[in-house]
Amino acid sequence: MKKSLITILLMTSFFCYSQTIDHAQLEVMYRYENVNNTLEPEKRTTDEVILLIGSKYTGYFSWKNYVADSLRRTNRAEYGLQLMDSEGRFVAVRAGEDFDAAAARGGLSGTSTIIPPRNMPSTAPLNRAQYLTNRKSTEVICMEHIVDLRALPNAQTHYISYTEILKKPVWKISTETDQIAGYRSQKAITRYGGRDWIVWFTHEIPVSEGPWKLRGLPGLILKAETADGEFSLTATSVSRSTNRPIVKDENNIYRNMPKKEFIKLKTEGFKNPYLPFEYNHIETLN
Secondary structure, eight states: OOEEOGGGHHHHTSOSSEEEEEEEEEEEEEEEEEESOTTOTTOEEEEEEEEEEESSEEEEEEHHHHHHHHHHHHOBOOSOOEEEOTTOOEEEOOTTOBHHHHHHHTTOOSOEEEEOOTTSOSSOOSOOOEEEEETTTOEEEEEEEEEEGGGTTSOEEEEEEEEEEOOOOOOEEEEEEEEETTEEEEEEEEEETTEEEEEEEETTSOOOOOSTTOOOSSSEEEEEEETTSSEEEEEEEEEESOOOEEEEEOSSOOEEOOHHHHHHIIIIITOOTTOGGGGSOSSOOO
């Protein structure tokens, strides 16, 4: 049976086929918020991102992209999906069940549409970058696709990447504490990536990692926000020993470039009214 992916097409455009490079021993879900337009700071967009920490690598992804990629790689439903045929008949896909088997069991005919569950919205993810960091060498590769809508109706997708050795942030640790995601956390500040950051880390999870490129503290970073309030990441859940795969996109050919060129391309080369969130990149050229 030919399957239609229209309902999740926007989410699957970044990940198609991936290589598993490690498995998570710890995973953290964060609520991501940022200001689209600095002239309207009260208008914020939100997303959900996941940090996977393995023995060799960490992976930082949009949760929507990660789920969509899992579906494409396994062709199996683990997230409460439904199928609907052209006549409007539905069938719920059972855990671990192949889509074809589910359609046959439900008596569906023709092309079926995959209906995402409520916790997997069919909107495009705000974060489309994939950060993979080698925990030993601290080499990180950032892989992202940019959809240039200026050429509508023939929109173009550009796959770009850069690689760098992470510089350890110089942290100033405060005595101030707070409760973040149920963990007693301690405040620290740094200037990194052209921005001033305020973070909260917990000694209860002695892992020197955090979201995006923030790391190097004596505990897991559970909350991070820029001093200007334009970006924030707040942990909503922490899970241990999940064994969730850390994956790398191997299907698309990426144009590797220096980081400065990458950032300039994102912040200047593809500005357009259709994707306002691309105006304000988390890392600056300063």
